[in-house]
Amino acid sequence: MSPSARKSNLFTVAIVGASALKGKEVREILNERNFPAVDIKLLDEEEALGQLEQVNDEPTFIQGVLPENLEGVDFAFLTAEESFIAKTWATVRDAGSEIIDLSYALENNTDIELRAPWLERELGHTHEMGLQSAPVVVAHPAAVVMALLLARLQKAAPIRLASAVIGQPASEYGRRGMDELHDQTVNLLSFQQMPTTIFGTQISFNLFAQPVEGAHPTLAEVEARIVRHFKAITQSEVLMPAVLLVQAPVFHGYTIAMFVQTSGEVTAAKLESALAGPHVTVTSAPDEFPSNVNIAGSSEILASVRPDGAGGNGFWLFAACDNLRVSAIQAIECAEEMVQTRPRGQLQ
Numbered sequence: 001m002s003p004s005a006r007k008s009n010l011f012t013v014a015i016v017g018a019s020a021l022k023g024k025e026v027r028e029i030l031n032e033r034n035f036p037a038v039d040i041k042l043l044d045e046e047e048a049l050g051q052l053e054q055v056n057d058e059p060t061f062i063q064g065v066l067p068e069n070l071e072g073v074d075f076a077f078l079t080a081e082e083s084f085i086a087k088t089w090a091t092v093r094d095a096g097s098e099i100i101d102l103s104y105a106l107e108n109n110t111d112i113e114l115r116a117p118w119l120e121r122e123l124g125h126t127h128e129m130g131l132q133s134a135p136v137v138v139a140h141p142a143a144v145v146m147a148l149l150l151a152r153l154q155k156a157a158p159i160r161l162a163s164a165v166i167g168q169p170a171s172e173y174g175r176r177g178m179d180e181l182h183d184q185t186v187n188l189l190s191f192q193q194m195p196t197t198i199f200g201t202q203i204s205f206n207l208f209a210q211p212v213e214g215a216h217p218t219l220a221e222v223e224a225r226i227v228r229h230f231k232a233i234t235q236s237e238v239l240m241p242a243v244l245l246v247q248a249p250v251f252h253g254y255t256i257a258m259f260v261q262t263s264g265e266v267t268a269a270k271l272e273s274a275l276a277g278p279h280v281t282v283t284s285a286p287d288e289f290p291s292n293v294n295i296a297g298s299s300e301i302l303a304s305v306r307p308d309g310a311g312g313n314g315f316w317l318f319a320a321c322d323n324l325r326v327s328a329i330q331a332i333e334c335a336e337e338m339v340q341t342r343p344r345g346q347l348q
Helices: 003-007 021-032 082-094 117-123 141-156 170-189 219-234 268-275 323-339
Strands: 011-016 037-043 052-055 058-061 075-078 098-101 113-115 136-138 159-168 242-247 254-262 280-282 301-307 314-321
Touching (some): 021 037, 021 170, 021 323, 037 052, 037 058, 075 082, 082 098, 117 141, 136 323, 141 219, 141 268, 141 280, 141 314, 170 323, 314 323
Parallel strands (some): 113 136, 159 242, 280 301
Antiparallel strands (some): 052 058, 159 254, 254 314, 301 314
16 A cells, blocks of 8 residues: 555455455445545455456456465455355455455354444444454344344334244355356256256255255354354344244345244334334335345345234234345445554554
């Protein structure tokens, strides 16, 4: 970073996993939110090296995760696959960068912070920023969405019990997952053998909750991650729902069917009013209902509420979110907080 850039409060950013779906989303959000970056470096694994991408209308080549390419980097967003980040993140750390991990590779480290800024604001939690922050792991989007919705609902009426069935998209497995769902669909319709390298079984025109050997992470592992993250970010201030994760035959976007039972009488209208607010749009319009299609590219969580047919103070919520965008926005919000205390240039 040049001295003039440092004086103008501009930073150098690296996206480690620039060709990944999460990496592209982070790049778009950085531009949309006018993050104070003088330079955005695109880094990735070997197979992506040399690819030409656009950064702020300028052509930029993807480079390797090497010390010389990380020199002077202030903020590093880790967006590649978990296995690659696990092998390379120490190189990023040694460069003195602030680290924001969207791959979950660092979640089991003892010196990390699991963050969900949307929920932190909802619960009134304050986050102390130090001169050198611990690496941040962005909480799973399904955990964030469930926690935010339940935190608002419990303000309208005490919740006796809650459960959620979560539909996981192929994009949870990155571009390789999206490609395999596409190839499975094409091959099925042309009566050819289906590839199952990523999912271990057929997901095209299929829906299942059974963990399948060969898939990594398995449904059981992702489900456990969602539960673990929910507990960590809510700190027992929000009722933990029973969770069932299912693999959905969709390319993009999480959907959540959530049942809640309140301990007292309340109307659906009152619950809708409690839900509506920053990041959540409650809708009952015929053409704007929560769905994978309607939330594509949206920063909002779409949600609807209806009473359960059996009565008994039970209600069904259906919510949908763009998983890549929810994670990218919160990652950049974490970096925006770090800007307030980050010295110019590399920490020595």
